[in-house]
Amino acid sequence: MSIMSYNGGTVLAMAGEECVCIATDLRFGEQMTTVATDKKKVHKVSDKVYVGLAGFSSDARTMLEKIMFRKNLYELRESRKIRPKVLGEMISNLCYQHRFGSYFTEPLVAGLDPDTHKPYICAMDTIGCIASPRDFVAVGTGQEYLLGVCESYWRENMKADELFEATAQSMLSCLERDAASGWGAVVYTITKDKVNVSTIKARMD
Amino acid sequence: MFGCTFDDQDDEERALESCKQSFMFEPRHSDFVFPSLPLGIDSKSFVSQHFGKDAKNMQFRKGTTTLAFVYEPATENDKGGIIIAVDSRASSGEYISSKSVMKILDIGDRMVATMAGGAADCQFWTRTVAKYCTLYELREKSQITVSAASKYFANVLYGYRGKGLSVGSMVAGYDKRGPQIFKVDSDGDRCQLRVCSVGSGSLNAYGILDNHYKPKMTDDEARKLGLRAIMHATFRDSGSGGVCNLCHITPTEKIRLPPFDVSKLYYEFAEELGKDIVYTPRDD
Numbered sequence: 261m262s263i264m265s266y267n268g269g270t271v272l273a274m275a276g277e278e279c280v281c282i283a284t285d286l287r288f289g290e291q292m293t294t295v296a297t298d299k300k301k302v303h304k305v306s307d308k309v310y311v312g313l314a315g316f317s318s319d320a321r322t323m324l325e326k327i328m329f330r331k332n333l334y335e336l337r338e339s340r341k342i343r344p345k346v347l348g349e350m351i352s353n354l355c356y357q358h359r360f361g362s363y364f365t366e367p368l369v370a371g372l373d374p375d376t377h378k379p380y381i382c383a384m385d386t387i388g389c390i391a392s393p394r395d396f397v398a399v400g401t402g403q404e405y406l407l408g409v410c411e412s413y414w415r416e417n418m419k420a421d422e423l424f425e426a427t428a429q430s431m432l433s434c435l436e437r438d439a440a441s442g443w444g445a446v447v448y449t450i451t452k453d454k455v456n457v458s459t460i461k462a463r464m465d
Numbered sequence: 466m467f468g469c470t471f472d473d474q475d476d477e478e479r480a481l482e483s484c485k486q487s488f489m490f491e492p493r494h495s496d497f498v499f500p501s502l503p504l505g506i507d508s509k510s511f512v513s514q515h516f517g518k519d520a521k522n523m524q525f526r527k528g529t530t531t532l533a534f535v536y537e538p539a540t541e542n543d544k545g546g547i548i549i550a551v552d553s554r555a556s557s558g559e560y561i562s563s564k565s566v567m568k569i570l571d572i573g574d575r576m577v578a579t580m581a582g583g584a585a586d587c588q589f590w591t592r593t594v595a596k597y598c599t600l601y602e603l604r605e606k607s608q609i610t611v612s613a614a615s616k617y618f619a620n621v622l623y624g625y626r627g628k629g630l631s632v633g634s635m636v637a638g639y640d641k642r643g644p645q646i647f648k649v650d651s652d653g654d655r656c657q658l659r660v661c662s663v664g665s666g667s668l669n670a671y672g673i674l675d676n677h678y679k680p681k682m683t684d685d686e687a688r689k690l691g692l693r694a695i696m697h698a699t700f701r702d703s704g705s706g707g708v709c710n711l712c713h714i715t716p717t718e719k720i721r722l723p724p725f726d727v728s729k730l731y732y733e734f735a736e737e738l739g740k741d742i743v744y745t746p747r748d749d
Binding site: 261265268286287289292293294297298300303304310401436437438439440444446448455457459461463464465 | 528552554556558559560561564665699700701702703704705706707727728731732742743744745746748749
């Protein structure tokens with residue numbers, strides 16, 4: 261087993277019309293053993309900006325601390341809230357600074373632009389190559405399963421409730437086939453008015 | 466020759482004798498052999514060279530929890546015997562290739578084998594043992610013992626030792642000596658046990674089994690114990706999951722119980738304990 265799937269875990273983000281969804285599973289494992297079932301991989305960075313970190317758990321945590329440090333510094337210097345696109349580029353830059361000894365984590369950014377409410381999602385590899393499609397992105401052990409499923413669930417201009425349904429169903433389908441993820445999931449639905457957090461019931465095996 | 470009448474008794478007997486000679490003979494062992502690789506190539510290294518170190522979707526479907534135990538009836542209303550409980554997941558690495566595999570395979574009317582390790586290896590060699598047992602019973606006109614069947618199984622596996630077979634099986638059944646379980650594996654090992662578990666989730670299953678097993682139990686208690694051990698193993702072990710298949714072999718019959726969804730079982734169990742398993746993120 262590779263280090264990227266040592267702890268397991270999957271993060272998915274989908275974009276809709278003035279809304280984005282970001283979902284995470286809750287498993288924390290050590291190879292085949294499930295150690296905890298309350299480990300979310302999505303973290304709030306700013307009001308409507310969330311970051312997901314899949315991969316090796318201890319690197320993900322270190323990475324989150326570094327991201328928060330840089331983001332705080334940015335917001336103090338510029339005296340304004342960070343935009344998701346800026347955060348994506350910031351993380352990409354951080355990743356590439358470790359090009360010859362990278363952290364074993366794949367970051368994902370999802371959020372709304374604080375001014376225009378335009379949705380933004382992006383994912384990158386361990387050394388910061390950004391992929392920012394308009395529909396959906398996924399990282400983690402269940403990535404391959406998700407991209408296939410999302411292809412059929414995603415529709416143009418989905419409203420927040422539709423988007424939540426599509427994201428939750430895609431995530432649950434992925435968890436059925438990926439042994440390294442699961443044991444519950446959390447979906448964040450980010451709209452311009454509020455962020456809705458809901459825990460979804462998943463299989464416990 | 467058939468259907469016509471015979472004039473006297475002698476003719477009939479002679480005809481019967483010739484019938485017997487031409488149609489009824491002792492079962493011969495199959496002379497089939499597996500084609501071997503060219504000299505100097507080892508089968509194990511052949512597989513890892515051409516299909517990768519942990520070859521996927523070949524016969525290498527692993528990750529299982531299987532258990533079996535013998536118990537005696539606690540009351541007169543109980544039957545006692547053997548409980549065999551297994552999960553139903555087939556996986557290669559992190560990929561779940563099936564959620565509904567039947568891992569309890571029939572050997573005879575009163576005997577089963579469980580499946581752990583390579584799915585193809587287990588299915589094929591269990592079939593071979595089942596055939597041997599059927600032929601034995603036809604020839605000897607008596608039921609084969611669990612001991613004999615498992616020994617044949619172990620001998621076959623020993624013959625292929627070092628060739629990369631992956632089998633971890635429990636042969637369980639009821640015969641003239643009573644309820645018996647034999648654990649057989651691809652190293653050629655064979656041992657008789659009263660409480661036994663095999664597979665990647667076996668340690669988790671043992672945890673429950675060792676805690677709650679009693680030599681004397683009611684049928685309901687025993688079935689629930691098997692179910693619970695499998696459920697807890699599927700929760701901790703990512704290689705096990707799906708449904709729990711149960712088989713109860715009593716002194717008189719073999720009962721296959723309907724499958725139980727282990728995930729549903731987990732939620733029921735959590736409710737029973739009053740355990741709050743709903744996760745709510747604290748910050749954000």
